[in-house]
Amino acid sequence: MTRKPVVGVVGHGYRVPKPFGDLPVTGTPPTYVDAITAAGGRPLILPPRHAPELLDLVDALVLTGGGDVDPARYGGSGPAEDVDPQRDEEEIAVVHAAAADRVPLLGVCRGMQILAVAFGGTLRGGLEHRLPVDGHEVRTAPGSLIADLLGPVAQTSALHRQAVLDPGPSWTATAWSHDGTTEALEPTTTGWSVLGVQWHPELHAHELLTDPTGPALFGWLVGQARVLTA
Structure with missing residues (x-):
């Protein structure tokens, strides 16, 4: 039997109120787990601090949404909410490790910004x-990966306060909303299967919040992972 690819979801910290005080936990919204499973993958939540040393356990990665990236990380200023500098540091380390090992990666919302x-x-x-x-x-953008997956125009969810201003030398913007906001990033060089989207494809099967792009994007990621397990 062919092994289903394992897709790691980089978890992040929460504090859960308990009678004895706040309990720190690591987890991720179940919508990511459900989206990976629906696409034919096996989800595995990775503790962020240890994720770079656990990449040999997975065939692909997802960087999830969440709070704003600390402006100090990119020399910026201005409003930012729900900032967690430790999460920023841990996820940037994961990105560098994934790039070095060429692990297929999907960055979702905040995840694209971290890329x-x-x-x-x-x-x-x-x-x-x-x-x-x-x-x-x-x-x-015509000819881009995201155009191949979704077509020239797509309806997407929108749940963010930050967005990419300058993608830097490693990325090319390949999708935009009506006001010019960058909505997708793809690498400028070949050799690494990675895609960042500013929206939330994991909401495809959510009871109330829907995003029609989920099957195409998670299907792409699991397909890239499947190449590694063939």
Whole structure:
């Protein structure tokens, strides 16, 4: 029997209130687990601090959404909310390790921003792209991977305050929303299967919040992982 590819989800820290005080835990929203499973992969949540040394256990990676990236990471300023400098540091280390090992990677929302910042890109804050139900349209660059997966125009979710300002030398912007906000990043060189999207494809099967791009994007990631297990 062919082994299903293992897709690691880089977890992050939460604090769960308990009668004896806050309990620190590491986890991820179940929507990522469900999306990977639906695409034919086997999800595995990785503790972020140890994820770089655990990449030999997985065939692909997902960097999830979350709070804003600390502007100090990219020499920026301006508004930022729910900042966690330790998470920034840990996830940037994961990106560098994944790049070195050529582990296929999908960066979701904050995850795309981390891809940019990890290789010298910058962000801008203060956006109000928070349209969880209706979302918005994005247009894709002809000939790009994201265009191959979604077509020239796609309806996507929108739940972010930050966005990529300058992708840096390692990335090319390949999708944009109506106001010019960068909505997808792809590498400028070949050899690493990696894609960043500013929206939330994992919401495809959510009971209330939907995103039609989920099957195509997670299907792509699992397909890239499957190449490694063949």
